[in-house]
Amino acid sequence: MWRAFGVVVIFPLLFIALFALVNPPITHTIWAERQRLGSVERDWVAADQIAPVVLRSVVAAEDANYCLHWGFDMDAIRKALNEGARRGASTISQQTVKNVFLWQERSWSRKAMEAMITPVVEAVWSKRRILEVYLNVAEFGEGVFGIEAAARHYYDRSAADLTATQAARLAVILPNPKRRNPLSLSPNLRRRAAQVAQGAETIRQDGRSSCFES
Numbered sequence: 001m002w003r004a005f006g007v008v009v010i011f012p013l014l015f016i017a018l019f020a021l022v023n024p025p026i027t028h029t030i031w032a033e034r035q036r037l038g039s040v041e042r043d044w045v046a047a048d049q050i051a052p053v054v055l056r057s058v059v060a061a062e063d064a065n066y067c068l069h070w071g072f073d074m075d076a077i078r079k080a081l082n083e084g085a086r087r088g089a090s091t092i093s094q095q096t097v098k099n100v101f102l103w104q105e106r107s108w109s110r111k112a113m114e115a116m117i118t119p120v121v122e123a124v125w126s127k128r129r130i131l132e133v134y135l136n137v138a139e140f141g142e143g144v145f146g147i148e149a150a151a152r153h154y155y156d157r158s159a160a161d162l163t164a165t166q167a168a169r170l171a172v173i174l175p176n177p178k179r180r181n182p183l184s185l186s187p188n189l190r191r192r193a194a195q196v197a198q199g200a201e202t203i204r205q206d207g208r209s210s211c212f213e214s
Contacts (some may be wrong), residue, residue: 012021012101012117019100019133020125025135028103031147037142041149047132047212050147050159053200054167055131056209060199061171063092066125067211071118094118096134127211135159137178154182168197 023044034040034206047055059066065073071093090098097117102110121130141149147170151159155166162170169182185193203209 006009009203013120014021014148015101016117016120016124020129022132024100024137025099027099029099029139030137033139033143033145034037040143040145041153041211042145043148043152044136044146045137045148045159046170047128049160050132050135052213053164054135054147054159054162054170055212056204057164057171057196057202058110058135058174059092059131059212060203061128061168061196064094064199064203064208066131067208069093071122072115091118093122093130096130096137098134131212138174140173141177142183145179164197164200168193168200171196 030040030042063073065075069091071091073091094114097114098104098110100119102113125133136146136148138147139145140147142152144150144153147159147162150170151157151162151166155162166182169185172185172189173180173182175180180189204213
């Protein structure tokens with residue numbers, strides 16, 4: 001029983017505390033894709049080396065209330081329940097937990113673990129750290145992981161030099177990175193990218209980016 005307690009509770013707590021300061025060396029998804037493809041593109045960068053508009057764009061696209069919740073956006077959850085499968089409700093914090101500590105396949109066990117770990121990560125990591133880790137482990141295309149690799153893969157520039165338009169286009173591919181390409185977005189996704197760019201500016205002006213802005 002104590003061994004099981006250690007695996008389920010203590011072991012994750014140790015890694016949560018460690019990864020507050022040390023960058024996760026790999027994730028299950030990155031490892032699996034490297035095994036499948038032979039290699040992946042990945043280059044970790046600190047939040048200070050990412051254009052601020054990228055951070056705001058990803059928040060605007062994925063979790064506009066990021067600075068206002070503690071890991072779970074209850075309003076988004078209620079809307080998702082009302083709208084069924086047509087709407088997602090995972091916050092950036094939840095997605096970071098899934099990407100770093102768990103696996104991608106949907107299951108009740110994964111969701112339960114995600115629900116347990118997310119509040120702890122929110123309590124131990126800063127909002128800026130959560131977003132930094134998320135941007136460095138998120139998939140932006142087949143074999144392309146992290147914002148620096150994505151910036152170089154698609155735009156031949158560093159994450160620090162991405163424009164507002166490029167940041168918005170990268171943000172809108174996150175829900176389906178294997179089937180979306182920021183260089184050839186559909187008309188609907190181009191409109192969505194324009195909305196994200198506007199949203200990024202809005203959250204800067206109204207203070208909803210204050211928790212992760214340096």
